[in-house]
Amino acid sequence: MTRTRTPVEEWYDGTHPVRTTVRLFSDQRWRILGAALAYAVKHSPVWVMPVLTAEVIDIVVEERPLSELWFVAAFMTVIIAQNLPLTAVYVRFLSHSVRTVETNLRMSLARRLQELSIGYHRRTSAGVLQAKIVRDVENVVESSRQTFDSSMGAITTLAGALVLTAVRTPEFLPVFLLAVPASAALVVTMRKRMVSRNADFRRQVEAMSARVSEMTHLIPITRAHALEHRELDRLDSTLLGVREAGIRLDVLNGRFGALAWITFQLLSVACLVGAAWAAYTGLFDLTPGDVVMLSAYFVQLTGSVTVLMTLAPIITKGLESIRSMGDVLSEQDLERNEGKEQVTEVRGAVRFEHVAFRYDDATAPAIEDLTLDVRAGETIALVGPSGSGKSTVLNMVIGFLAPTSGRILVDGHDMAGLDLRTYRRHLAVVPQESLLFEGTVRDNVTYGDHDLPDDVVRTALDDANALGFVDEMGGLDAVIGERGSRLSGGQRQRIAIARALIRNPRVLVLDEATSALDATSERLVQGALERLMAGRTTFVVAHRLSTIRGADRIAVMEAGRVVEVGSHGELVAAGGAYATLQT
CATH class of the missing domain: 3.40.50.300 (P-loop containing nucleotide triphosphate hydrolases)
Incomplete structure (x- = not known):
């Protein structure tokens, strides 16, 4: 028996954007799982190469047989080459999932706009509604795509680096794990302000969209009465509002990224110096290859955590658009016709x-x-x-x-x-x-x-x-x-x-x-x-x-x-x- 899919507008809840986002993608879970598996394998060279690089260095330093070098080189070639076919698989799975959600959202918004009362449409600017169908859906799609791309890269790199570090040099694993609580503290500190700034920026853009829509409709009247400068002045004040809100948002995001970068670069330097000191003193029996591997992994680790942290404004932007679309999809001022008497003939009394x-x-x-x-x-x-x-x-x-x-x-x-x-x-x-x-x-x-x-x-x-x-x-x-x-x-x-x-x-x-x-x-x-x-x-x-x-x-x-x-x-x-x- 075919399961009837409940229309998005029947369950959409803009007040719980995370839960709503998960449900939006629930029908695509198998494709998303396939994309995740394809990404994990295609991305494997990033976290496997430091181990292989360490092995090459140790082969040279320890003057081991050249056959081992050729074997490592062949393995490097294979794991690099697999990136091409698996990237195609990954992109196909992810694109199908994201584009399907995009289409469903726009169709749901269009259906709800057709169902909403004429009174609602008279109260609400057409420019604002257009921004929700075009800009907000695009924000959700792009935020989802960027979040998946970046988080998958960061998570697979983190997992691979931590597992291989635990296997080869377990003594340094606690050092790596210090980066996680540091990143969490930064995210918690900055998240609340980013939510507020994103909401303010969205409101300014919606106001601009409404103003532009009004201006284009009024052009014949404006031109006829020589009021072009007045209309441009009205638009200018709106554009200035968008600019100021955008600057505030960009500055906050920039500070957030800079703080993250400085924190993890300092940790990377500390890790490199600490690994070199341990190898020099013979504290943990580290080889020269291990020092290179640990330094590379810590750079990858800090880079991955930084990426996860910088996802916060991207995710916040997408969640704010989920809330924004809830203004339409959760609106109950509807013309309700279901279950009412069908009119097959009208005399006209x-x-x-x-x-x-x-x-x-x-x-x-x-x-x-x-x-x-x-x-x-x-x-x-x-x-x-x-x-x-x-x-x-x-x-x-x-x-x-x-x-x-x-x-x-x-x-x-x-x-x-x-x-x-x-x-x-x-x-x-x-x-x-x-x-x-x-x-x-x-x-x-x-x-x-x-x-x-x-x-x-x-x-x-x-x-x-x-x-x-x-x-x-x-x-x-x-x-x-x-x-x-x-x-x-x-x-x-x-x-x-x-x-x-x-x-x-x-x-x-x-x-x-x-x-x-x-x-x-x-x-x-x-x-x-x-x-x-x-x-x-x-x-x-x-x-x-x-x-x-x-x-x-x-x-x-x-x-x-x-x-x-x-x-x-x-x-x-x-x-x-x-x-x-x-x-």
Whole structure:
């Protein structure tokens, strides 16, 4: 029976980064074991060569037979040559393990971002989230790789040196073991400050990423208002923060490394002088080869312990990124759809029953006691001053926001009990700023359903008044540029309308779909919208009279409440709030 793997985001715990890291690699344990064994053998020349070098020196000093020299030379050649094939084995095992964890982490972050509520995304900078997927995952991968490479080299060298020293010159083993507690004391002393400095540096980099993301989005506005220097000044202060945090971190790491190096170089000198003195006085019956071997081993030992010590900032950096990703992977502000009722068909009747909604950071409700019954196939326009709650209502229709109290019914079913993913398959949104991506016209129109035949796509473009300019661009395979940069605002809107038509939605949301267009583009888009709205339940938010006067009903909102409902003619004749808006 195949064991189902639990998704990373279901168990990820950023508050316990070491435990989480171990579990991330648990599925790769056999490959990691294979990598460790391959590394231990391929790295063996490092700790075997001092013994063989000592043997060569003793053969010369003691004038032993040359056959022994040739045998040692042959053995040296063999253990050096094996490094090539075993390095390939090691790299393949380790790379597969690390790259698999990297892919799983990025996919888990992407899945969780798709599951998190729209409210979370509005609270959190896109630049910060991008840094977690790109930079934090890269930190974990590189920290893991460097830690494994360096620690395996250090540990195998330590083990080999200590074992061979114990066999050949056991009298010097206690001297070697003094290096271990010295290194541990340094690590304990420095670790706490490194954790703090790494966390500070990560926060500064995330702030920089958010600032750069914001700056790139604002470039057209910045350029139009000649505010380039202001934006550069804002970025400069952020970059200075990153620089100062980076300098503090680098200085601390530098002091840490220097202290380690000085400590172990002094110990190496002491070992060399002590071994030479013992050989000179005949204290431990050491040969000249033993003196060379002990000196080499102590250099290796101190170097290995230094390497293990310098891993502390690398490990700390990786663990800090594990904590950082926990901000997303452990976030519980999710849109939960599992186990809820599947929506297979929608007629389009939507009813608000005493609905209220308050944003987390707001002092007053955005929507208060809203009751509104929208019939299937009806077009209802929402009008009112800014902040009256129009966009909040649209977001609740889409399911991005859930009522704080009251309920919303779709065809008599409470939206709170529906699988919103299946409900949205029957819904389309045309926002004020069309969200297009770099690719072809076909890719953008058929988004989510790439198998549609060309004639269906062309019909949708024709109904959206877009087929003419698409053919002029080169047809369905014409590339529209990043965010539709090759298209005008009206052309982008018509591509978005064609995308909505392809979906054949039963519920349609139009959020200021024509507000940013010139008169000519508006006429073309309005004609496309009329074909799109025909027979569908449509919620419209617009300021232009031409967009809303044809609605079946108009709901006038003030301070989160509906104060008037009726047709354009009825509301004008009533002389109330709607009539005031027209003047």
